[in-house]
Amino acid sequence: MNRPIQQRTLKTRARLLEAATEVISEAGYEALRVEQVVQRAGVAKGTFFAHFRDKDALMDQLIGARMDGFLDQIDRLPPPQSVDEIVAALMPLMSFMTCERYVFDLILRYSGAAARADIGPIAMTFERHGQSMARWLSGGPFRSDVSPALLAEGVQAFAIQAMALSFCALHADAPFQARLAEYLRAWLLPVSGGAGSGR
Amino acid sequence: MNRPIQQRTLKTRARLLEAATEVISEAGYEALRVEQVVQRAGVAKGTFFAHFRDKDALMDQLIGARMDGFLDQIDRLPPPQSVDEIVAALMPLMSFMTCERYVFDLILRYSGAAARADIGPIAMTFERHGQSMARWLSGGPFRSDVSPALLAEGVQAFAIQAMALSFCALHADAPFQARLAEYLRAWLLPVSGGAGSGR
DNA sequence: AATAATTATTGACCGCGGTCATTTTAGATG
DNA sequence: CATCTAAAATGACCGCGGTCAATAATTATT
Structure with a gap:
């Protein structure tokens, strides 16, 4: 009992x-x-x-808690109205996620829960982040031909790409913020549809 | 001497x-x-x-070699003319990259070389993949408002996102190919610019 | 309070990646 | 062929994460 x-x-x-x-x-x-x-x-x-369960589970707890704190900050912000504002809003969280190579790698490993059973703290923050992001992107001056949820997934994908490249030996040139801003402008504010020949 | x-x-x-x-x-x-x-x-x-140097270095060698083989296949293909063709072309490589959770995690860790000094085999394949991708995207019926290189980076980011989600406990619903196709359509073939109000 | 049933704690032990002083071997030199 | 030297191979050893049978502490039962 x-x-x-x-x-x-x-x-x-x-x-x-x-x-x-x-x-x-x-x-x-x-x-x-x-x-x-x-x-x-x-x-x-x-x-x-x-x-x-293991050392990683402790890290999941601790790192997840820190990330959650940064998400609290983010959720207190008014919805950004430009790419630069989005980048600025995400910076504190991103800085923490890349504070150590070890931390970044662990976050990636736990971003989608390891086992089907237990979704850990870090996986939860990714979920939360996606929802906050979708809320932001559904109102602002951003493209509307795809769902806010999909836009949010893209922002996550590009943010991870930008963070990963900041550790990369090749491509260590451009600073992280500039790269992310470039990605998000292309993702959230596309200018034309097809290539040379109109669609 | x-x-x-x-x-x-x-x-x-x-x-x-x-x-x-x-x-x-x-x-x-x-x-x-x-x-x-x-x-x-x-x-x-x-x-x-x-x-x-360590066990990972051996894995870098072996996994990098396998990936390079798949890239040879890819480079023999004619440039795809649609998102579905791109997805189909990338599938063998992606399948290998996700054959084991361990393999995927290791690839991510080594995708941007670990140390500034030695760019390993896996990092080289990412470079190569980006170049092949840029070549493909510079000619086809895809958006032209951003550089092919940037488009290629986005394809990599979305491919990684799709692969990561296929391991994810949450989001294990949609099959990998469908998700990637959805991402790439939104990335490579955007329909409009701004939101409700035109730009 | 004494006893039984659970749960928490312990620490010796194991697996495995990685190191390093020592030994062996290959090949150049006289 | 004997000798010398740099490179390669060796295996006992270490660090550290993780396990598990044994023990201690806590709560329920009479």
């Missing part, structure tokens, strides 16, 4: 999360070692894995 | 690559263990790492 969750459990989990946050703030995400976290939290290694 | 490369070296590397290929064909990419590869190749573990 389902017994209630023990307070001990909540306390231990909180201590683990706090310890992890400390380690990250001191050394960054990539440098985090599970052993270091459990040592700080004063628990055994096995306890960690009783609370988180 | 620079002595010539010993034949022993080439032979050992070839044996390692062959052994790795065998293991993969039997158990898939994700299941590959370095220890198993060196055992089959009849060399010590350390030897492996004298030939490949």
Whole structure:
């Protein structure tokens, strides 16, 4: 029969999360070692894995929470009326997503939930981001020949492309913001239909 | 002083690559263990790492080679004249890129070279793919208000988005091809410019 | 309060990628 | 052929994520 969750459990989990946050703030995400976290939290290694499926699951929690904070900021903004405003609005979130190569790679891996069962925090933020984006794009001075939902997916695709290229050895020339703005202008404000010959 | 490369070296590397290929064909990419590869190749573990920086570097080689094969096929095709033809042309490559979650993640990680110094085989294929794509899109019945190079980047971004969503727990509904076709129609054949009010 | 049934914690242990001081081998030199 | 030297190969070792049978702590039952 389902017994209630023990307070001990909540306390231990909180201590683990706090310890992890400390380690990250001191050394960054990539440098985090599970052993270091459990040592700080004063628990055994096995306890960690009783609370988180694996190290990535902890990262999913922590990184997802940070992303959610940036989405809160975004949702407080008035709908942007230009590509430049969109880019500006997205910048804080994007900056965080690219703060470390390790973080970006992990976000990509978890952007669509790994297993069918558990959709994690990061996957949720992508969902949320898509919805906010669709809301924005349904009202503004942007193209209307495709659905706002599709426009939003495109914005996500281009944002990821721009972020990925900012890590890229080739194409390290153009700054991230300029590239994203170029993409979004072409995506959200197309000028003509067909090629040389009219349609 | 620079002595010539010993034949022993080439032979050992070839044996390692062959052994790795065998293991993969039997158990898939994700299941590959370095220890198993060196055992089959009849060399010590350390030897492996004298030939490949790490396990990922081996994967970069092998996966990059496979991708290059598919690109050869693509380059033999006549320039497609519709979105459906583009999707059809890209399918074999895409299918391989998504044959395993592990493979897709690794490709993403290596799509823009990891370190500034060494651009690996996978990164090269992305470059090549972009160029082939730009060539295709500069002639056909596609939009001409942005450069073929930019169009090509968009196709890559949408292809990656479509592949990623095919692994996604949410959005596992629409089949991969249909989604990509929808993206590319919106990207390559936009109908109007602004929203409700004309521009 | 004593006992039973669950749940949480522990830490020795494992798998596997990667390292490095040491040894072996290939090939140039006298 | 003997000798010397740079390159290649070796395998014991390490770091670190993750497991699991055993133990401790908590809650329900009498």
